[in-house]
Amino acid sequence: MTPTVARVVDRVVEGPGTVTLVIELSDALTAPAPGQFNMLWAYGVGEVPISLCAVPPLTNVILHTIHDVGAVSHALCELRPGDQLGVRGPFGIGWDLTPARGQDVVVMAGGIGLAPLRPVVEAILADREAYGQVAVLLGARTPNDLLFPAETAAWSLSLQVETTVDRSAPGWTGDVGVVTTLLGRIRHNLTDAVAFVCGPEVMMRFGARALLDRGVSAEGIQVSMERNMQCAVTMCGHCQFGELFVCSDGPVFPWARVESMLGVREL
Amino acid sequence: MEDMFGSDDSRTRYPTTLEPEPAQQDDGAVRKPVAPQPQPQIEPQAFGGPLILTVADVDQLIRRLGADGRTVIGPKVDGPVIGYQPIGGAADLPSGWGDEQGPGHYRLRRRDDDALFGYALAPTSWKRYVFPARSELFRARREDGALAITTIPPARPRYAFIGMRACEIAALDVQRRVFMRPEAPDPTYAANTQDMFVVAVSCGSPAATCFCVSAGTGPEASGGYDIRLTEVNSTPNSPDHYFVANAGTQAGADVLAQLACKPASDSETGAATQIVQAAATAIGQGVKLDDVHELLARNRENPRWDDVAARCLSCGNCTMSCPTCFCSDVVDENPIGDDGVVRARVWASCFGVSYSQMHGGNARTSTSSRYRQWLTHKMSTWVDQFDVSGCVGCGRCITTCPVGIDIRTELEAIRATDTATKYPESVRPQTDEGLAT
Numbered sequence: 091m092t093p094t095v096a097r098v099v100d101r102v103v104e105g106p107g108t109v110t111l112v113i114e115l116s117d118a119l120t121a122p123a124p125g126q127f128n129m130l131w132a133y134g135v136g137e138v139p140i141s142l143c144a145v146p147p148l149t150n151v152i153l154h155t156i157h158d159v160g161a162v163s164h165a166l167c168e169l170r171p172g173d174q175l176g177v178r179g180p181f182g183i184g185w186d187l188t189p190a191r192g193q194d195v196v197v198m199a200g201g202i203g204l205a206p207l208r209p210v211v212e213a214i215l216a217d218r219e220a221y222g223q224v225a226v227l228l229g230a231r232t233p234n235d236l237l238f239p240a241e242t243a244a245w246s247l248s249l250q251v252e253t254t255v256d257r258s259a260p261g262w263t264g265d266v267g268v269v270t271t272l273l274g275r276i277r278h279n280l281t282d283a284v285a286f287v288c289g290p291e292v293m294m295r296f297g298a299r300a301l302l303d304r305g306v307s308a309e310g311i312q313v314s315m316e317r318n319m320q321c322a323v324t325m326c327g328h329c330q331f332g333e334l335f336v337c338s339d340g341p342v343f344p345w346a347r348v349e350s351m352l353g354v355r356e357l
Numbered sequence: 358m359e360d361m362f363g364s365d366d367s368r369t370r371y372p373t374t375l376e377p378e379p380a381q382q383d384d385g386a387v388r389k390p391v392a393p394q395p396q397p398q399i400e401p402q403a404f405g406g407p408l409i410l411t412v413a414d415v416d417q418l419i420r421r422l423g424a425d426g427r428t429v430i431g432p433k434v435d436g437p438v439i440g441y442q443p444i445g446g447a448a449d450l451p452s453g454w455g456d457e458q459g460p461g462h463y464r465l466r467r468r469d470d471d472a473l474f475g476y477a478l479a480p481t482s483w484k485r486y487v488f489p490a491r492s493e494l495f496r497a498r499r500e501d502g503a504l505a506i507t508t509i510p511p512a513r514p515r516y517a518f519i520g521m522r523a524c525e526i527a528a529l530d531v532q533r534r535v536f537m538r539p540e541a542p543d544p545t546y547a548a549n550t551q552d553m554f555v556v557a558v559s560c561g562s563p564a565a566t567c568f569c570v571s572a573g574t575g576p577e578a579s580g581g582y583d584i585r586l587t588e589v590n591s592t593p594n595s596p597d598h599y600f601v602a603n604a605g606t607q608a609g610a611d612v613l614a615q616l617a618c619k620p621a622s623d624s625e626t627g628a629a630t631q632i633v634q635a636a637a638t639a640i641g642q643g644v645k646l647d648d649v650h651e652l653l654a655r656n657r658e659n660p661r662w663d664d665v666a667a668r669c670l671s672c673g674n675c676t677m678s679c680p681t682c683f684c685s686d687v688v689d690e691n692p693i694g695d696d697g698v699v700r701a702r703v704w705a706s707c708f709g710v711s712y713s714q715m716h717g718g719n720a721r722t723s724t725s726s727r728y729r730q731w732l733t734h735k736m737s738t739w740v741d742q743f744d745v746s747g748c749v750g751c752g753r754c755i756t757t758c759p760v761g762i763d764i765r766t767e768l769e770a771i772r773a774t775d776t777a778t779k780y781p782e783s784v785r786p787q788t789d790e791g792l793a794t
């Protein structure tokens with residue numbers, strides 16, 4: 091459980107309290123898959139799980155988008171180009187894009203949940219012909235919190251991109267409301283669609299239910315779970331969710347696998 | 358045992374990068390049957406016939422293992438309890454002491470003989486030797502902005518454990534399945550167990566808290582030992598004090614050969630068998646465990662969890678004393694007066710406030726959900742995860758619980774109210790309630 095030392099080579103401020111770090115590793119990691127995560131270590135503060143927000147071709151360069159919510163994430167967001175940090179990974183089972191090939195796709199992201207979903211959209215764009223109609227539904231607290239505005243604008247050239255915010259702000263002419271309401275914007279039939287959902291747990295529950303209502307099957311919905319993680323290697327116990335270890339059985343699960351457990355309070 | 362928790366014995370080195378886990382294939386519908394506890398079987402005569410050891414031979418055994426460079430740990434009176442401590446010879450053993458254990462209750466008792474192993478088991482387990490309460494993973498330092506990580510070479514303590522009970526050997530195997538998965542073996546556990554020497558002692562004086570017979574783990578080890586002893590003391594057939602010894606490995610047979618003891622007679626092995634049988638009868642088959650995997654899986658909303666929560670203090674004693682509980686925190690320690698950082702792994706408990714904390718909320722805030730997590734993990738989801746129950750029936754959680762919560766009683770109460778729910782359909786919470794993060 092010793093991290094490799096890595097160096098921040100670029101730092102992009104995405105919005106209030108959100109930063110993307112471009113990190114260069116001395117040793118290449120195992121090639122990561124979309125939806126996998128790394129344990130990032132801020133020296134002297136701690137280590138937290140952060141998703142790979144891009145899967146670049148060079149395996150010694152990784153990108154992480156971090157929301158500043160507490161001690162470790164704050165220390166990570168404060169890193170500047172040249173600063174060093176520790177990296178372990180990649181860990182976990184990510185998104186399964188295979189069933190989406192040849193099908194219509196819904197990508198639903200709430201807040202920082204877009205970070206682990208960005209590589210999904212990138213993979214679809216890289217092989218656009220292999221997928222049917224693709225809708226990307228984005229929700230954020232305020233217009234300022236919308237992640238990756240340049241990328242999402244570019245995505246809308248070849249995909250349906252819909253955006254909503256919880257609270258409007260001067261200049262915002264788009265939707266206001268929860269991300270699930272954007273499903274109404276999708277005109278095509280979703281019966282055989284495959285959906286990728288990541289966001290706060292309550293949003294994923296609402297989102298999955300709305301997708302089921304629109305005819306998507308429980309097997310066709312994938313969600314990325316979050317739990318406290320200390321080790322990422324099935325040893326510390328913290329990430330347990332029923333019989334599952336979120337760090338290694340997940341973090342991405344088919345909705346059919348977790349639906350009944352999410353219905354049990356405080357499992 | 359300060360030094361066992363200190364830096365020297367628990368140093369370890371981890372591989373730089375661990376491979377991701379393969380996906381666990383599980384469709385969620387099919388549940389595994391309850392797996393019996395692992396009992397590696399050693400052929401009775403595989404390493405020679407049973408021998409007879411005297412108290413002086415047991416002393417020699419301990420001394421020889423020590424002289425061989427091993428750290429010998431065994432039972433010893435330690436204040437008001439028997440603990441597993443470093444020992445130098447038979448004189449350190451709790452001669453003439455027994456124990457009395459019950460829910461929230463432990464007392465040392467003087468026996469009317471001079472048995473060396475006349476107690477049930479220590480209220481703290483061997484776990485702290487193989488999986489120390491604190492182990493250092495690495496040290497790091499920042500100089501001119503550059504991070505320097507110093508890995509800590511693993512200490513190889515070469516333990517000899519004297520007086521392991523059958524349930525405790527089963528617990529070692531349960532933890533081995535957690536820490537020694539081939540994809541990511543834990544260097545600390547590996548270093549602490551790879552060259553250990555186990556002297557099992559069959560149980561003759563079980564406690565009221567023991568339920569190894571129900572769990573299928575005791576009272577006599579059928580494998581997992583180098584040497585197994587059964588203590589015979591003042592039985593009607595043979596008034597003298599002796600030990601019937603069986604070797605379970607070549608290493609065990611070699612050590613026994615050095616002691617030059619005589620073979621056991623039929624009446625001597627018969628006396629040993631009787632002692633174990635009497636212990637098994639005293640413990641009884643009283644706890645029904647064959648259905649608990651399913652039982653707990655379908656009783657997540659049983660109101661009994663609230664009942665036990667009204668008594669449970671969320672103190673975590675049960676998890677600390679349990680020989681199989683393996684949870685840990687991984688923390689950065691910043692020692693005062695040192696500009697470096699120590700990354701350490703320390704025991705954690707699922708009853709702890711921060712155990713399931715996330716930045717946006719806590720997955721389990723109520724004691725009810727924490728007790729349910731603990732017991733359901735022990736006896737149900739553990740089977741799904743590791744193909745074995747997480748409970749070996751040692752009874753420690755019963756003894757060390759300050760309010761005397763008895764895992765056996767709680768199981769019975771769940772069974773008596775099987776599939777009862779605190780959420781009848783009319784008040785069932787919608788799935789959007791609960792964790793709002």
Ligand SMILES: Cc1cc2nc3c(=O)[nH]c(=O)nc-3n(C[C@H](O)[C@H](O)[C@H](O)COP(=O)(O)OP(=O)(O)OC[C@H]3O[C@@H](n4cnc5c(N)ncnc54)[C@H](O)[C@@H]3O)c2cc1C
Pocket residue numbers: 127136137138139140141142143155156157158159160161162163164202205206315316317318319320341714715716717
């Ligand atoms: C698989 C996975 C992927 C994630 N991906 C991202 C991402 O791409 N971007 C992002 O901004 N956030 C992500 N998170 C959430 C991120 O890990 C938490 O925000 C972070 O752990 C908070 O730690 P903190 O010290 O800043 O907060 P604090 O609230 O101060 O947390 C204190 C301690 O609690 C523990 N802790 C708190 N929350 C979590 C948590 N959610 N998971 C594990 N441990 C926790 C940590 O040990 C931490 O040191 C992800 C979480 C998971 C499980």
Ligand code: SF4
Pocket residue numbers: 675678679680681682735747748749750751752753754755764
């Ligand atoms: S749960 Fe209790 S009885 Fe079972 S192994 Fe742990 S401490 Fe022993």
Ligand code: SF4
Pocket residue numbers: 668669670671672673674675676708754757758759760761762
């Ligand atoms: S069951 Fe007993 S020992 Fe365990 S946390 Fe509750 S009060 Fe403490």
Ligand code: FES
Pocket residue numbers: 318319320321322323324325326327328329330335336337338
């Ligand atoms: S994070 Fe430690 S077991 Fe999953």
